[in-house]
Amino acid sequence: MLKKCLIVIMSSLIALIPVTVCTAASVTEIVADVNIYTVTIRATADAKGDYPLKVYRMVNGEPESEPVYMGQTESAPAIWEKVVGEGENKRVITLYTYTFDPFELDVMSKSGKYLAVVGDSASQEFSFINKQDKIVFYNQISAAAESELNTLLQSGADDGLVDFDLGNYFSYSTKIQTAFNTALASFELPVLSDDASDEEIRFFETLLKEEFARLLAAGDFLSADSTGFDSAVKQATELNLDLKFYDHEKLKLSPAAVHSRMQDVLPYNLENYQVQNTFNFAVLMAMLDTASYGFVTEALDYYNGKCVNLSDKHTKEFDDVDFNNLSSELKKVASNIKNASQLETKYDEIAEKIETEKNKEETGGGSSGGSGGGSSSGRGNSNRNDVSGAVTNDLLPSENTNEVITEAFHDLNTVSWAKEAICYLADKNVLNGRENGLFYPDDLVTREEFVKMITLALHILDDSAETGFTDVECGRWSYPYIASGVAAAIINGVSEQKFAPEAFITRQDMAVIVFRAAQCMKLELSGTAAFSDENEISDYAKNAVSHLAGTGIVNGVGNGLFAPKDAVTRAQAAKIIYELVMANGGMK
Helix, strand or coil: CCCEECCCCCCCCCEECCCCCCCCCCEEEEEEEEECCEEEEEEEECCCCCCEEEEEEEECCEECCCCCEEEECCCCCEEEEEEECCHHHCEEEEEEEEECCCEECCCCCCCEEEEEEECCCEEEEEEECCHHHHHHHHHHHHHCCHHHHHHHHHHHHHCCCCCCCCCCHHHCCHHHHHHHHHHHHCCCEECCCCCCCHHHHHHHHHHHHHHHHHHHHHHHHHHCCCCCHHHHHHHCHHHCCCCCCCCCCCCCCCHHHHHHHHHHHCCCCCCHHHHHHHHHHHHHHHHHHHCCHHHHHHHHHHHECCCECCECCCCCCCCHHHHHHHHHHHHHHHHHCCCHHHHHHHHHHHHHHHHHHHHHHHHCCCCCCCCCCCCECCCCCCCCECCCCCECCCCCCCCCCCCCCCCCCCCCHHHHHHHHHHHHHHHCCCCCCCCCCCCCCCCECEHHHHHHHHHHHCCCCCCCCCCCCCCCCCCCCCHHHHHHHHHCCCCCCCCCCCCCCCCECEHHHHHHHHHHHHHHCCCCCCCCCCCCCHHHCCHHHHHHHHHHHHHCCCCCCECCECCCCCECEHHHHHHHHHHHHHHCCCCC
């Protein structure tokens, strides 16, 4: 069921109704712009004139006899030119766009279709949703279980209550539509009061439309057929797919092979990380099917911790030859492997056999045995979300905050830009490595992990602080950090009741927390900066991102982008917290 929260942030959104002119005299186009109760009509004509406007309510596909509103063009038109025709018939025409005075439909006006008639016969239908009907419908979506969403959206579309693009939703397969509904049902949406303001309704619409559009992008990608799959991959930029091996020039992986493998592991949820893991696993399995063992060895190392979790129980003493042998044996049984769990099991079985033979050779046929232990492989990240359905828990930071690390971890070569920050904060007991001298800089950071870091960096840990979040029980390891952050007014929950401690923190939410921390430290953040994807930054985070970027505390991800909805890596979190404390003269 969708989680409910009170609205605390106000936003605005005007719904633009798509236009198709039914008939035309000299009026060539009509646009109806609906903003809650206020309707603005714009008409474009190929000649100047006084054009009357009449608006009718539609009943059973026909306009009522009496209009609900009548108006007349009074203001001067906007004049512009348009090129029409081709070749010898190509010409430039002058067009005139008139904007009628905005008018309000009555509070008691019924939801449904209305017809705007301009001039003698040019007309355009548009949808109007009564405010109370909208509140009821939106609250139904907010409260709906995943099994109820299909029927609710269908009835809402039939009744004219849906004024956002449903795209291909109803054409998706049952499995993808279920995954779509699961993601939408778990999305945080507000609950609107009966007397909700226009701003509160617009904010709800912003959240719903953005999330629905994101899920449509994921659904369209997963629904692509084999012939259109490569094009779908290239167009799915908002999914941030990892194309390292898919686009590898020497590998020349078949898109159809990847598509075929992806059908075995379609996700149960359309969250971006689930879709990414599905794609990654399909690429890995297509490589096991067709690539050389050398490429497979590289891919197993690369994807470990991303879409599969391979144990190093039997591989700790392996050299490159052993790993290549393992890849070669895996390729022989690849056709029988359908999901991540099966791959992990088969990987472990083959690794054990190779280890046994290796030990026999080294001891001249003596005793064999494993190297013991069951830790995750050091050849890659240890976190993953299994695309077969089971989600493994993230490794949490060490609770031993007295452990001082005075030298670099062994896995920071790929994040040299963050090395100084990581080592500095480790020395100050703000963060820790995990095991075997590794930091795992590319692993993602949860909301509770980031709050722990920022709380320790600011020295605001208060063991007496309390919080009432229902998903942060008193005995939880992160409780004192979250409670301290709330007490210091640098963090909020995702609602008044929920904090979502295990959700990955986004770059824009991280920026908001760091900005509030800077304000608590009374840092002067006078500079501002803009990014080319500023429109994707939520309104509540724009000020924080702009000022932190202008001061140099945060940076973009390259190409002028900030990527506000992306999750934060451990290296990124360390770098930004380091820049924050150094802007204040360092930690005492």
